[in-house]
Amino acid sequence: MNNLKATKRDNATSGETNKLRAKGFIPCILYGGKNPNTKISIEKKSIKNILNSDSFLSTVIELEIDGKKEKVLPREVAYHVVSDEPIHIDFMRIVSGSKIIIEIPVKFKNNSESPGLKRGGVLNIVRRKVELKCPADKIPDDIIIDLAGLDIGASVKISSVKLPENVFPTISDRDFVIATVAAPTIVKEPEKPAEEVPAEGAEGEAAAATEGGEAAPPAKEGEAGKKEEKGKEQVKGKEQVADKKASTEKKQTEKK
Numbered sequence: 076m077n078n079l080k081a082t083k084r085d086n087a088t089s090g091e092t093n094k095l096r097a098k099g100f101i102p103c104i105l106y107g108g109k110n111p112n113t114k115i116s117i118e119k120k121s122i123k124n125i126l127n128s129d130s131f132l133s134t135v136i137e138l139e140i141d142g143k144k145e146k147v148l149p150r151e152v153a154y155h156v157v158s159d160e161p162i163h164i165d166f167m168r169i170v171s172g173s174k175i176i177i178e179i180p181v182k183f184k185n186n187s188e189s190p191g192l193k194r195g196g197v198l199n200i201v202r203r204k205v206e207l208k209c210p211a212d213k214i215p216d217d218i219i220i221d222l223a224g225l226d227i228g229a230s231v232k233i234s235s236v237k238l239p240e241n242v243f244p245t246i247s248d249r250d251f252v253i254a255t256v257a258a259p260t261i262v263k264e265p266e267k268p269a270e271e272v273p274a275e276g277a278e279g280e281a282a283a284a285t286e287g288g289e290a291a292p293p294a295k296e297g298e299a300g301k302k303e304e305k306g307k308e309q310v311k312g313k314e315q316v317a318d319k320k321a322s323t324e325k326k327q328t329e330k331k
């Protein structure tokens with residue numbers, strides 16, 4: 076059990092309360108039972124560890140005020156909207172013989188002895204806390220779930236959990252599920268799309284189009300042959316002219 080020391084406070088104005096916070100204390104209120112409500116303060120560093128735990132609001136604390144001890148239960152914590160620091164805590168006195176409704180955290184054990192988890196199964200936690208109705212002086216610290224022997228597809232319901240004497244779930248109309256051992260989920264990676272390979276000659280055509288600003292249209296099948304024949308005729312005509320000229324020059328030379 077956690078033990079904390081508290082101090083009575085008489086400050087009533089918001090300015091005095093802010094000064095108290097500046098000194099490292101958290102203003103609190105203690106209520107419940109036959110005693111009147113009491114304004115107290117607790118040093119922040121003394122409560123920091125249990126305050127940050129998930130089970131803080133279900134943790135029984137023995138509070139010492141001016142040398143007198145009594146068991147209390149945290150019921151509400153107010154936090155600063157910007158700094159997220161605790162600025163006020165409500166504590167309720169635990170009265171012997173009374174009953175209280177409280178959320179108790181769920182814990183799991185023997186994970187390594189579960190055949191389903193050994194085969195790659197996943198523990199699917201449906202409820203991390205279960206609301207119980209129990210005696211104020213016998214509040215369980217947690218609900219223990221034994222995973223030993225559970226295979227894939229098995230589920231843990233509230234009926235299979237052994238609760239302390241006189242402790243009952245507030246949900247009584249159905250046998251609700253706390254956790255299951257689910258089959259492993261395999262996510263298949265999508266296939267990478269194949270890169271498009273340019274057709275042969277396309278690269279050269281693209282380069283020509285880039286240099287000239289526009290690609291030249293491909294020559295027709297007959298046009299290439301006509302250009303070739305025309306080139307041959309021009310060459311042949313030039314050769315005939317050269318032969319004729321040489322023959323004329325030869326005749327003139329002989330006459331002389």
